[in-house]
Amino acid sequence: MSSHDINNNGRTSVLQTINLRKTFGEVIALEGLNLDVSAGETLCLLGANGAGKTTTINLFLGFLEPNSGEALVNGRNVALAPVETKKELAYIPEQVALYPSLTGLENLRYFAALAGHDYYSDTELYEFIERSGLRKEQADRSVSGYSKGMRQKIGVATALAKQAKAFLLDEPLSGLDPSAANEFAHLANNLRQDGAAILMATHDIFRATELATRIGIMKSGQLVEEVCPDNVDASEVEAIYLNHMRADHADLEKGEAA
Template sequence: MELNNQPMLEAVNLTKRYEDGHLALDNINFSVLPGQIFAMLGGNGAGKTTSINIFLNLIEPTSGEARIDGIVTHKEPLAAKQKVSYVSENVMLYHEFTAIQNLDFFSKIGGKTNYTKEDYKNVLLRVGLQEDAHEKRLKGFSKGMRQKCGIAISILKDSPAILLDEPTSGLDPKAGLEFVNLLNELKKEGKAILMSTHDIFRAKDNADFIGIMNKGNLVMMKTKEELENEDLEKLYVEHMSGYMDKVA
């Protein structure tokens, strides 16, 4: 598809100092166009979740801003939220509801009231949730099955931007691969996708560009093309140790 060059997701000098003085994000800049996947790598505490939470307006930046389709998330939170869906590592769904009931509940909360049971079944099949699970309660589901419900809700919201915070962590390899294939389909539909992940190899296969975060800094940013003949794992280790040497 042809890329529109108006960024869908943008971090502009994004900085977050928590109330205890900890600088979790130090002047981060990036932008994601419709139809692109940006994967953020980085160790625990690097600032990945902090970045995503500012896009969701769960926290406010100290300075700088996050924009979704040009809307500054902490200035117009409701307008920004309409443009984005979110899948976290531990998808928050109702364990006592069936898969279909969860989809119906969250779609209606999101203002989509026209979906039929057939629509829900189709999207669950699309994300790879087997038919005999559609009417079962979530409490018996594996993590991978719950993640599929989370991404189904995100598809039904049909938002132009999708944020994923370590979506494949804890998934078995088959579920992880299915998840990544689904992200590629969403990308082809023109969604702008920002994901944090620890999965270096999948990020390299999947993302249009990759950032490495370390202690609140984006210490590396490269496109898929730039990474083609590079050993990303080695680069990752180098950027982690390089930064440690610099601050030591």
């Protein structure tokens, strides 16, 4: 085990970035990002549009290559072992891409098989569907008629079918109705309590406070503060967040005045 594997709490990191830097031309998306998530932890990333949350998730998935630094999954560098590390991850994007001509169940079967889990019986697949909050009769319908939240639930069911211990969730709550968001929160909490490591990008401060074991505030490609939700409520997290964003405006105004 390398020194990279042990985080500040003395626990083993499942998801970790070390001085991660990513640019797109002139744009600096990540500027030396350091974060870690251990088994049994949920780190919620809050940050303005363009702060670098999705870029972070895409680097863990190997969709992008960093300019420098490392994204590690269970201590393995994603850039060096993209196929192996991807197998250990379940990913739920904001827009779950599905085959419209197939039913929800058929999509689940297809994407589970693609991830190497081609052995599930229909009963087992329906169990994942049920855990995702989708009803059986909905799963039997063509996805072309699905609402956004229903598509999201197929994404959740697919993530469950992968039986991963590390979850990357990019605004998984956006578009879910309050009951669906509540069900999702319960599910995420259960997964975490069963030992999953969850990294979740969100704009929902209320859910972040409810779900996270730590909240990371991202600004301009860096983690500027970590908040422990045990000690604060959502309105206090909002105040801390807004304070960081206001500092941004103050910097801008200073720049304009100069």
